[in-house]
Amino acid sequence: MKKVFVSGGSGYIAMYCIKILISKGYHVVTSVRENNQIKLVKNSLAKHGISFDNIEFKILNLLNDDGWMDALKGCQYVLHLASPVIPGKVDEDLLVKPARYLVIFGFINISIWKLKK
DSSP states (O other): OOEEEEESTTSHHHHHHHHHHHHTTOEEEEEESSTHHHHHHHHHHHHTTOOSTTEEEEEOOTTOOTTHHHHHTTOSEEEEOOOOOOOSSOOHHHHHHHHHHHHHHHHHHHHHHHHHO
């Protein structure tokens, strides 16, 4: 069974992708910021009749490198759909710069991870 890592598992687009991936027979590893978001994802999947047998959750922080390489182990594909969320009115740079950083350095980290395999 092919394994896919989906970052930002509790986001709208990520949940839609997870639903499709599981229904197509993939095993999904997904990241969430907090433990309570796991229930949110499971409830969404349950509403669509999707089993939890082929999904595993990792609690990860986008702004911290800890745990990401471990979460990617065994994955053949990566869907990077996460972005920092800061509630309320905030400076755009607080959201755009970290998202840009994640795309650039996330790609570099994934490339290094693939080379280590």
